[in-house]
Amino acid sequence: MALNVKLNRTDRRIWDELDSFVPREIIDVHTHLYLWEFNSDPDKDKAPEAGKTWPAKPFREDFPIADWGQSDKIDQILMPGRKVHRISFGMPFAMVDFEATNQFIADQVVNDSESHALMLINPKMTADYLEKQVTQNKFIGFKPYRLYSVTGDVDNCRITDFIAEHQIEVAHRLGLIIMMHVSKRNAIADQENIDDMKRLSETYPNAKWILAHCGRSYSSWAIEKGGKVMRDLPNVWFDTSAVTETDAIDALLSTVGSDKVMYGSDDIPFGVMRGKLIAFGYSWALLTEDNHSFALNHCDGKLTFIRYEELRAIHRAVKRYGESDKVCQDLFYNNAKKLIDSVSPNVPSTL
Ligand SMILES: [Zn+2]
Numbered sequence: 001m002a003l004n005v006k007l008n009r010t011d012r013r014i015w016d017e018l019d020s021f022v023p024r025e026i027i028d029v030h031t032h033l034y035l036w037e038f039n040s041d042p043d044k045d046k047a048p049e050a051g052k053t054w055p056a057k058p059f060r061e062d063f064p065i066a067d068w069g070q071s072d073k074i075d076q077i078l079m080p081g082r083k084v085h086r087i088s089f090g091m092p093f094a095m096v097d098f099e100a101t102n103q104f105i106a107d108q109v110v111n112d113s114e115s116h117a118l119m120l121i122n123p124k125m126t127a128d129y130l131e132k133q134v135t136q137n138k139f140i141g142f143k144p145y146r147l148y149s150v151t152g153d154v155d156n157c158r159i160t161d162f163i164a165e166h167q168i169e170v171a172h173r174l175g176l177i178i179m180m181h182v183s184k185r186n187a188i189a190d191q192e193n194i195d196d197m198k199r200l201s202e203t204y205p206n207a208k209w210i211l212a213h214c215g216r217s218y219s220s221w222a223i224e225k226g227g228k229v230m231r232d233l234p235n236v237w238f239d240t241s242a243v244t245e246t247d248a249i250d251a252l253l254s255t256v257g258s259d260k261v262m263y264g265s266d267d268i269p270f271g272v273m274r275g276k277l278i279a280f281g282y283s284w285a286l287l288t289e290d291n292h293s294f295a296l297n298h299c300d301g302k303l304t305f306i307r308y309e310e311l312r313a314i315h316r317a318v319k320r321y322g323e324s325d326k327v328c329q330d331l332f333y334n335n336a337k338k339l340i341d342s343v344s345p346n347v348p349s350t351l
Contacts (some may be wrong), residue, residue: 004062005077005272010302014312015078021315023329025083027336030179030212030241030264031071033108034091034101036064041095050093055288058269059091066091066268068108074272078307087264087336089118089179092145098122106137116140116340118179122148123164130170140343141177141208142167149183157183159196172204175343181212186282188215188226201233208339209236210262213243219279220247227255237339239264240331244276244309249317258327262336263314271307 007015036059039050050056063070075084088109090101098120105117119139121130133139142163149157160168163178171178184190188197188211201209215230215238217223230236238252241264252261265271275288289303314331318324 005074007077008302010300011304011308014304014308018308018311018315021318021324021328022079022082022311023332024081025085026079026263026332027085027087027114027340028075028265028267029087029210029262029336029339030239030266031086031088032066032091032266032268032270033068033071033088033105034066034093034268035104036060038090038097038101038104039093039095040097041093044093054270055290058273063269063272067104068111070268074267078272078305085112085114087116087118087140087177087179087340089143090120092120092143092147094147096120098125102133102137102139106139114340116344118143118177120145121163121167123150123162123167125164125167127166127170130167131174134170134174134176139176140340141179142171143179145181146183155183156185158192159183159200168200168204168207171207173206175206175208177208177210177339177343179210179212182216187217187222188230189217189222189224190226194226194229197233197236198229201235205235207235208343209233210339211236211238212264213241213266214238214248214252217248217252218243218277218284219245220251221282223248223251223255227252231256231260236260237262237335240310240314241266242270242277242306242310244306244313245279246313246316248279249313250320253317253321253327258321258323258330259335261331262339263332265307265310267307271305271310273306274303275306276303276309277306 050059090105101120109115109117117139118141119133121142121144144163146154146157146162149161151157151161182188182193214223215226237260239262275286277284278287318327
């Protein structure tokens with residue numbers, strides 16, 4: 001399949017802003033690898049949406065195959081000359097073949113000894129099954145998702161509605177990562193999410209939580225509130241994936257500190273889609289080339305990659321935060337390396 005990613009003049013101008021800032025070696029802690037065929041919804045080719053929440057076109061038409069080679073190619077186009085390691089997991093389609101997804105992920109990450117996989121889980125899976133899969137496939141953690149909530153309410157579910165407590169207990173016992181995309185309107189500022197994170201991180205201190213997308217705080221207000229509590233929880237980290245507002249990254253760094261923040265791209269396909277997660281009021285939305293009717297004759301008008309918008313936000317926030325060189329190394333590599341190293345030796349081996 002032809003790789004449909006090309007830099008235009010606007011993209012190149014933006015990469016010029018970023019080239020000297022983005023380190024040569026990177027650990028990208030939030031990447032998706034999948035095949036479109038793992039989406040087991042029988043109507044998936046008719047629906048305008050994939051996974052209930054995302055447009056289907058990037059999956060169905062642009063990236064039906066999102067494997068290791070594609071990720072490497074995209075990284076070389078968007079961030080030329082960088083060596084990229086990854087924490088990867090499957091795509092949490094609403095209806096998905098979990099077994100095939102997890103086998104695929106396990107097979108793909110062996111392409112790089114410094115890259116690792118998380119197992120896509122739903123709350124019905126038993127502790128025994130999780131432990132066997134971790135051992136067999138060397139997963140360093142779990143990727144639960146709100147679309148698998150036992151309540152059926154994907155927008156307002158609590159954390160333990162989509163990751164069962166016996167599963168968190170496995171993560172605790174084996175010292176594994178949980179990649180958590182919190183639900184609810186106020187995301188990490190929601191009092192139930194805050195209470196749940198406090199209780200779960202204290203009850204299961206060896207489970208290592210990564211709160212994805214700045215705790216799903218695509219603008220500053222949610223992390224300004226939630227971050228103040230999360231900074232006191234020693235087993236909670238954050239990734240910056242798909243967060244494109246400087247103020248959100250700024251608030252994240254100033255509340256939780258630079259040693260808890262890690263770069264993630266949310267590719268494939270989100271980081272390589274053209275658009276921006278724009279914040280307004282107490283809301284945010286994905287602006288794309290196809291969903292607006294702005295009159296843009298007065299300016300360049302072109303949308304760039306979500307990943308470039310994220311990198312620009314990180315760049316500006318890190319400059320404001322200070323100690324840019326050190327913080328940059330920590331965000332793009334050191335923090336993730338330390339976290340992975342704290343997990344890897346604990347993963348039981350079949351050898
Ligand atoms: Zn993601």
